[in-house]
Amino acid sequence: MKLIYEGKAKRLYETDQANEVLIEFKDDATAFNGAKKASFASKGKINKTLSVLLYKMLEKEGVPTHFLRDEGDVTIVARRVDIVKIELVVRNVVAGSLAKRTGLPEGHKLRQPIIETYYKDDALGDPMVTDEHIRELNLARPDELEKIKRSGLKVNQILTKFFAKAGLILVDFKLEYGRLLPSMHNIVLADEITPDTCRLWDEKTGAKMDKDRFRQDLGDLIEGYNEILTRVQHALES
Numbered sequence: 608m609k610l611i612y613e614g615k616a617k618r619l620y621e622t623d624q625a626n627e628v629l630i631e632f633k634d635d636a637t638a639f640n641g642a643k644k645a646s647f648a649s650k651g652k653i654n655k656t657l658s659v660l661l662y663k664m665l666e667k668e669g670v671p672t673h674f675l676r677d678e679g680d681v682t683i684v685a686r687r688v689d690i691v692k693i694e695l696v697v698r699n700v701v702a703g704s705l706a707k708r709t710g711l712p713e714g715h716k717l718r719q720p721i722i723e724t725y726y727k728d729d730a731l732g733d734p735m736v737t738d739e740h741i742r743e744l745n746l747a748r749p750d751e752l753e754k755i756k757r758s759g760l761k762v763n764q765i766l767t768k769f770f771a772k773a774g775l776i777l778v779d780f781k782l783e784y785g786r787l788l789p790s791m792h793n794i795v796l797a798d799e800i801t802p803d804t805c806r807l808w809d810e811k812t813g814a815k816m817d818k819d820r821f822r823q824d825l826g827d828l829i830e831g832y833n834e835i836l837t838r839v840q841h842a843l844e845s
């Protein structure tokens with residue numbers, strides 16, 4: 608299989624279908640724009656499983672995604688997209704860079720969700736960008752940006768409610784979108800939704816269950832990810 612692209616946490620391969628790709632979830636974890644690196648056995652499998660469950664739920668709720676089918680332990684088949692070079696961050700509770708930028712205390716519940724846009728560019732360190740920057744850099748057309756922001760808020764509503772059922776607070780998360788190939792007319796949710804890209808805190812204790820365990824050396828990463836997966840599976844069954 609021909610490798611199209613290798614990112615920090617995933618590999619993308621061509622398939623025999625021109626408009627489909629195979630996505631492999633790696634065990635690798637990186638933080639601080641690649642400065643901190645490690646590998647965790649079974650992270651790829653857990654993240655693949657969680658991403659599939661969450662994509663399926665979002666599709667059911669009317670959010671178009673790139674997901675097509677589950678294909679083994681660490682791989683899925685997805686629609687081929689042209690990735691929009693914008694990272695959309697949605698926040699419900701203050702943490703991470705929002706605490707640093709605003710001085711608001713970590714854990715402060717936001718009056719309403721905050722949406723931020725970042726330029727997906729490793730060399731620049733993914734800087735925050737405004738709508739005007741996005742227009743100047745031609746990262747997305749205004750109607751595409753509007754669609755992306757609306758979708759992000761809808762995903763937030765769905766996931767916040769769902770994770771609450773699992774006893775987890777959805778603090779914030781990052782989404783990426785892509786233009787469906789070959790026409791590029793339709794924008795769909797792409798990339799992944801996993802504890803690598805979401806902050807999830809235990810509702811009762813406030814314990815951090817997500818990638819912050821690795822970023823801040825808070826304890827066993829896989830223990831947190833497994834706990835999230837178990838709770839998600841239970842919440843889906845109930």
Ligand code: 5GP
Pocket residue numbers: 694696702703704705733779780781803804805806818
């Ligand atoms: P912050 O801006 O506070 O660092 O991150 C906000 C949220 O977006 C967190 O849930 C974080 O995991 C996610 N996020 C932002 N940028 C990235 C990124 O480049 N990679 C990953 N995996 N997650 C990101």
